Amino acid sequence: DSGFKNTIVINSIWGLGENIVQGRVTPDEWTVFKPTLKDGKYDPILRNHCGKKEFTMVYADKADQLSAEKTIINYDTSEAKKNELSLNRAEVILLARWCLQIEEHYGKAMDIEWAKDGLNHQLYIVQARPETVHAKGKKQVHEIFNLIEKSKLLASGIALGDKIASGKARILKSPLEGDQLLQGEILVTDITNPDWDPILKKAAAIVTNKGGRTSHAAIVARELGTVAVVGSGNATEAIKSGDKITVSCADGKDGHIYEGLLKWTVVEQDFSGLKLPKTSAMFILADPDRAFELSSYPNNGVGLLRLEFAISNSIRIHPLALCEPEKIKDKALQKEIHDLTKNYKDGKDYFVDRLAESVALVAAAFYPNDVIVRLSDFKSNEYANLLGGKYFEPHEENPMIGLRGASRYYSDFYRKGFALECRAMKKVREEMGLKNVKLMVPFCRTIEEGEKVLEEMKSNGLVQGEDGLEVYVMIEIPSNVLLADEFAKLFDGFSIGSNDLTQLTLGIDRDSSLVSYLFNEENPAVKGLIREAIRAAKRNHIKVGLCGQAPSDIPAFAEFLVQEEIDSISFNPDALIKGIENMNRAENKKK
Numbered sequence: 001d002s003g004f005k006n007t008i009v010i011n012s013i014w015g016l017g018e019n020i021v022q023g024r025v026t027p028d029e030w031t032v033f034k035p036t037l038k039d040g041k042y043d044p045i046l047r048n049h050c051g052k053k054e055f056t057m058v059y060a061d062k063a064d065q066l067s068a069e070k071t072i073i074n075y076d077t078s079e080a081k082k083n084e085l086s087l088n089r090a091e092v093i094l095l096a097r098w099c100l101q102i103e104e105h106y107g108k109a110m111d112i113e114w115a116k117d118g119l120n121h122q123l124y125i126v127q128a129r130p131e132t133v134h135a136k137g138k139k140q141v142h143e144i145f146n147l148i149e150k151s152k153l154l155a156s157g158i159a160l161g162d163k164i165a166s167g168k169a170r171i172l173k174s175p176l177e178g179d180q181l182l183q184g185e186i187l188v189t190d191i192t193n194p195d196w197d198p199i200l201k202k203a204a205a206i207v208t209n210k211g212g213r214t215s216h217a218a219i220v221a222r223e224l225g226t227v228a229v230v231g232s233g234n235a236t237e238a239i240k241s242g243d244k245i246t247v248s249c250a251d252g253k254d255g256h257i258y259e260g261l262l263k264w265t266v267v268e269q270d271f272s273g274l275k276l277p278k279t280s281a282m283f284i285l286a287d288p289d290r291a292f293e294l295s296s297y298p299n300n301g302v303g304l305l306r307l308e309f310a311i312s313n314s315i316r317i318h319p320l321a322l323c324e325p326e327k328i329k330d331k332a333l334q335k336e337i338h339d340l341t342k343n344y345k346d347g348k349d350y351f352v353d354r355l356a357e358s359v360a361l362v363a364a365a366f367y368p369n370d371v372i373v374r375l376s377d378f379k380s381n382e383y384a385n386l387l388g389g390k391y392f393e394p395h396e397e398n399p400m401i402g403l404r405g406a407s408r409y410y411s412d413f414y415r416k417g418f419a420l421e422c423r424a425m426k427k428v429r430e431e432m433g434l435k436n437v438k439l440m441v442p443f444c445r446t447i448e449e450g451e452k453v454l455e456e457m458k459s460n461g462l463v464q465g466e467d468g469l470e471v472y473v474m475i476e477i478p479s480n481v482l483l484a485d486e487f488a489k490l491f492d493g494f495s496i497g498s499n500d501l502t503q504l505t506l507g508i509d510r511d512s513s514l515v516s517y518l519f520n521e522e523n524p525a526v527k528g529l530i531r532e533a534i535r536a537a538k539r540n541h542i543k544v545g546l547c548g549q550a551p552s553d554i555p556a557f558a559e560f561l562v563q564e565e566i567d568s569i570s571f572n573p574d575a576l577i578k579g580i581e582n583m584n585r586a587e588n589k590k591k
Contacts, residue, residue: 004292004365005109007046008032008054008096012086012365014058014077017113024074026051028086032096033432035362040458042433045092045356050085050343053077083343091123104129106507120429141268153241155207158516159230159248159255160218161574164260165205165227166246169239175199186245188235191511192217195377195385197312200224205247207235207257212516222572223286223309229255231513253553274298277583279561282370283576284547286310288358291365294573298580301369303570304440304495304547307376307421310358311386316340317416321388322347328388337387348420350377350572352432355424363434370436372472372495376421377442380406403442405474410452421458429469440472440495445479450490465491472543476500481529484536494537495570498548502526516519521550522557534564538568543567555586561587 003563011020011027019025029049037044057074087095095114102125103110109131115124118467145164156233170185172178177197187203189196191210200206200220204226208217212231221228227247229235235257239245246262249255283294290312317337319327325347328334337347344350363371379399383389396411403411409418428434439462444450450473454464457471464471473480473487476497482489490496498521503510505526508519520526530546537544545568551558552575561569562583571579 004295006034006364006367007292008034008037008099009089010092010095010099013051013053013056013390014086016072017059017115018072019055019057025054027053028360030087030092030096031361033360033367035094035367036311037096037100039433039472043431044096045089046128046432047084047280047307048092050083051580053082053086055414056081066439086345088118093124098123098125101337106130125290129369132410141270142387144267145248145250146267147246147250147262147264149264149533151246151256151262152259153256154234154245154259155229155232156255157207157229157235157255158212158218159251159253160221160228160230160293160398163223163225163227163251163574164246164248164250164264167204167244169207169245171236171239171241172199186247188234188239191215193385194308194312194382196220197309200226206230207232207239209233209235210513212510212513212519213513218419220309221284222293222574223290223306225290225573226443229257231516232257233513237406240549271298271577274577274580275584276300277562277580279587280545281580281582281583282545282568282570284570284572285362288314288361288571291362292321295365297573297576299366299369299576300568301366301436302371303545305362305373306361307355307359307374308378308382310355313352313375314358317351317388318348318383318386318388318392319351319420320392320414321386322351322420323416323558324392325341327391329391333388342385345534346379351420352427355421356427359424359428359437360432360434361505363401363432363437365426366436367434368436370438371434372438372440374440374442374495375405375409375418375490377405387577401504406449407443407445409441411455411486415456419460422457423464426461429467435468437473438470438492440474441491442474442497443476443500444473444487445477445484447486447490450487454490474500475533475544478529479503481536483534484533485540488542490537490541491542494533494535495542496530496543496544496546496548498526498546498550500528501529505529521548522554528558530561534561534566537567538565546572549575551582555582558582559586562590 013025013027013360014433028051031046033046050446055074058075060073064233070490101190104126111131113127121478137365160390161269168185169188171451172189175195183202184204186205188207191208191217206221208230246258281299284304285302286306320551341347341350380393380396380403385392408414428437441453444566461527470492472493472495474497485534502521508515534544547570551569552571
């Protein structure tokens with residue numbers, strides 16, 4: 001059902017299956033990974049979701065059959081049953097094994113129906129037929145958008161991606177107004193932060209007054225594949241709620257918002273024959289739900305998996321609020337946290353299981369290629385926006401260079417929260433068998449910090465070098481480059497984060513539209529640090545990659561990295577194809 005050949009998706013409800021067929025209910029759902037199911041040594045269930053199962057259809061007792069037609073009854077499912085999974089883990093794995101056998105017997109993807117007898121509680125396969133929705137496979141294409149009409153220009157800014165969207169505008173002042181945004185409408189606002197993430201997923205396009213190419217709205221839009229124009233300056237004044245508008249990012253680096261619903265064309269470019277360069281081309285990912293789709297693109301794995309998206313959207317609760325729930329005094333907040341965690345043994349298990357599921361989906365999608373997971377890198381103001389966060393987070397004048405990354409992990413203040421993160425990563429690797437997961441430490445200012453973090457990980461069962469575990473470090477602070485040889489002795493690889501490295505080298509607030517024109521990865525100072533980081537990795541015989549937008553936007557920058565013999569370059573999904581083309585040209589030129 002996922003369209004991804006290495007998974008089995010199982011749906012289940014209480015009662016007869018007709019409610020699923022008719023689409024009347026939201027079923028429970030399990031995603032099972034075939035390679036670990038076959039192996040038998042690990043837990044193959046990547047994710048489970050408890051659906052609402054709103055109705056339960058059963059055969060009527062004879063006493064209830066008032067007429068020949070009334071042989072079934074469809075009643076409201078009790079609250080207890082709605083919150084209970086309709087299959088246990090053993091039953092899910094048994095069904096998955098049967099599905100695998102049936103698929104192997106027929107040699108093709110199959111759509112299988114099953115039932116559980118209400119009297120003897122045995123499972124039965126009742127029907128199997130060839131799957132037709134995804135059977136032909138997904139054609140590997142890159143879409144090229146072209147606007148064929150023009151009208152009054154309402155606003156302009158920085159374009160994210162290269163797509164076009166149209167619809168009704170919705171002006172929102174804060175995420176608290178999120179309910180006003182209907183699915184498919186275009187969000188227009190001043191600026192966004194992680195509080196907006198659930199709302200951004202509903203938007204057909206995103207338009208902001210403020211922000212640059214590496215602002216929050218820009219990063220999330222790239223991850224979601226959503227059309228976005230940021231830093232427009234006056235969009236909330238030029239556009240009114242209810243206006244019909246078209247947002248175009250098909251004109252290069254500048255994005256435009258036009259009056260009316262304009263016509264455009266989409267040309268699909270087949271990339272099934274696109275040759276991967278010798279330098280590894282990897283993804284930058286945040287949203288696990290896109291992993292199966294994106295794994296069909298030409299790629300060498302995931303060079304940066306951000307955990308912040310999963311924590312904001314799938315977990316939503318501050319880790320310390322789950323470790324120390326007694327500190328939450330707000331009754332309404334207590335109830336909200338209880339409702340989210342009620343199907344788990346406790347709040348800690350909720351965090352660990354939900355985070356492990358998110359990482360496992362990505363690791364399975366790209367298996368056996370590497371998936372490099374960056375440990376959480378929220379700033380204190382972003383952590384404060386999680387449920388319960390205000391009870392734990394300090395106020396900082398400049399969170400961007402405050403308590404974030406490595407310094408947070410070993411602090412007495414946050415140690416319990418980091419332990420949950422470590423438990424989740426340990427579960428993914430050891431219980432679920434996804435050994436292609438590597439870990440990466442962000443914002444590690446000093447060698448001493450690196451040593452403390454590795455020791456903290458070790459105390460939580462993540463031992464560098466044990467069972468193939470590799471730990472990388474982000475190179476995003478000038479001190480990382482100046483002490484690169486020392487960092488190389490401590491870690492298994494480098495990942496150059498060009499956004500923060502550029503910001504901290506040039507002293508620029510990357511979220512400020514006032515100085516965004518100065519943000520330039522091609523600045524000689526920035527390129528000099530990147531060059532030295534690559535050379536330090538080479539002389540210390542460790543891997544080195546770069547995560548950033550420049551190699552896809554600027555062919556000369558890709559050429560620079562290839563000339564320096566970097567091992568990998570990671571791209572946002574919307575930039576991967578263009579990035580690969582730039583890398584291939586650079587490698588051909590090098591010959």
